[in-house]
Amino acid sequence: MVAIFISTFMTSVETTIITTALPTIISRLNGLSVQSWVFSTYLLTTALSTPIYGKFADRIGRKPIYIIGLILFTLGSLLCGFADNIYVLIFSRALQGLGAGAIMPITFTIIADLFTYENRFFMLALNNTAWGISALLGPLLGGFIVDRLNWHWVFFINVPLGVAVLVTILIGYHENVRTNVKKPVDFKGIFALTLLLLFVLLLFQGLGQTHINWLVSMIELIATVGLIGIFFRAEKQAEDPIIPLTLFKNKIFTIQILTALLLSGIQIGFQTYFPMWLQAIYRASASVAGLAVTPSPVLWLVASFFVGTLVKRWAPKRIAIPIITIQALFYVPLIFAGTSFPQFMFYVIAGITGISLGITITMNTLISQRVVPEQNLGTASSMLTLGRTLGQTIATGIFGLIFNIAINTKLKNYAVIKLSTVNHYINAGNKTMPSAVSTDLNTIILSGMHAVFFAVLIIFVVVIGLNLSDRNTDVIK
Structure with missing residues (x-):
């Protein structure tokens, strides 16, 4: 379990630590034109490999697949640190992603193997703690490393952690011999x-x-x-299909996967647009704007410790529907909010989001593992991980499209303001705008924000409707 906590921290901190270091990396490697691929490549290879690893974990065992993932992730981190141009860095990030695609879902599967359903809640909550710590420390750690050492150590820091986890798993994790699938x-x-x-x-x-x-x-x-x-x-x-379609005949399983997918889309929405909103409308600095999302991981890990108690008393939909409804009600003001909307409300909404997702997505993980045959446990865990990755990717594209359409539509009413001016204004560091122009720009940007969060509310309605369609009213035992 120590190895699992470290590997969870290692793979999750990788997605947060680089956000602070990326401007320096792009500057040193002259990679502005392809900077998005530093993130996208990692996301692509993680998503592509996740279901494949999940299936092979069911066929040949968790330990060998987990070891392969650790080796690829650690090697990728090492190569990222040695990268001397942006294209080597992108290739190395792809290798990291191939490793993360094994590590993330198989940690859930190993926890399911090691602990009974009754004891699994607490261990998943502890694992969430590693994720929460990484979400809080990642940006700070990235900034410290860049300032005191250099950007290469953002990646080198993973190497000793990866080696420690690998040695621990090789020595300490003894898996039952799995019958080799002949198909x-x-x-x-x-x-x-x-x-x-x-x-x-x-x-x-x-x-x-x-x-x-x-x-x-x-x-x-x-x-x-x-x-x-x-x-x-x-x-x-x-x-022996890579994804047994029969799993989705189980409506409870399907609802858990789709709920995690849609809520992950909502998660990426507030993580992306809250800091942008604070920088553009309130002229907050990047560091202060980034703090707006920090209540979410803190309360996520706290709330996840209550999942065990809730699941033992109520059916999944009896838990999900009221919690998601409360979260949705807190998002309603965002489709009307003006420049006088209280800034502290963004922190409140982020905290409510953390509580809701901490309970619901942890429950999705537990229930989706419980309602499938044991031989499909690895596949079920990978489906939930893949669903969350796809949810964030799809939502990023849809929200970006909606935001751009809303901005461009509103711009038609302001002949003297160009899109480049809006882009310049969104950065809080750019404050050289006349007050009249700033007022117009605030109106334009708010129209985009209102459109994005109206789409978020539609997703909430879909999630609630999805869980209402669940006919199961019994506690999952």
């Missing part, structure tokens, strides 16, 4: 799923850009639709 590997399904996820991720990443290439997006959409058909046909024909 052929579903290579057609793996290939079709990989291409499908690749096109989905590229499609929604593209939609989130300021300037969208609609021809490329249409080609990606057509390819995505075609690959969905190919993938479903491959899985129906496979003896």
Whole structure:
């Protein structure tokens, strides 16, 4: 469990520590034109590999797949640290992502193997603590390393941690011998799923850009639709499918996965647009604006310790519906908020979000593992991890598209203001605007924010409706 906590911290801090260091990295490696790929590549390879690792963890065991993930992540971190140009860094980030794709879901699977359902709540909550600490320390640690050492150590710091976890797992984790599955590997399904996820991720990443290439997006959409058909046909024909479609016949399982996916989309929405809102409208500094999301991880890890008590007393939908409804009510003011909206409310909403997601997504993890056959435990854990990754990726693209459309639509009413002026104004460090122009810019930016959070409220309605459709009223034992 110590090794699992360290590896959870190691992989989750990687996504937060780099945010502070990225401007320095881009500057030193002259990589401004391709800077988005430093994040996107890691996300792509993590998402593409997650379901494959989950399946092989069920076929050959958790330990060998976990070890492969640790080696790839640690090696990728080492190569990132030695990178002398932006393209080597992007390749090394891809390698890191391939490792993270194994580590993240298999930590949940190993916890499920080691602890009974009754004791699993507490261990998942402890694992959330490692995630919460990384969310708080990551940006601070990144800034300290860049200021006191250099950006290379942002990646080198993972190497001793990775080696320590690897040694601990090799020596201390003894897995029961797993019966080797004699059925052929579903290579057609793996290939079709990989291409499908690749096109989905590229499609929604593209939609989130300021300037969208609609021809490329249409080609990606057509390819995505075609690959969905190919993938479903491959899985129906496979003896041992990479994703057993029969799992989704279980409505409770399907609802848990979709709930985690949609709530993860909401999560990325507030994490992205709250700091932007505070910088643009309240002229808060980047560091102060970033603090607006910190109540979420703190209260997430606190709330997750109550999941065990709740799940033992109520059916999943009896827990999810009231909590998600309360969260949604706190988001309603964001579609009307003006320049006088109290700044402290962003911290309150972030805290409510942390409580809601800490309970609901932890419950989604537990229930999705509980309602599937034991031989599909690794696949179930990977589906939840993949669902959360896809939810954030898809939502990033959709919110970006909505924000850009709203801004451009509003700009038509202001002939003298250009999009470049809006981009310049969003940065709180740029304060050289006449007051009349600032008022107009605030109106334009708020129109984009209102549109994004109106979309968030629609997602809330979908999530609540999804859980209302759950006919199960019994406690999952």
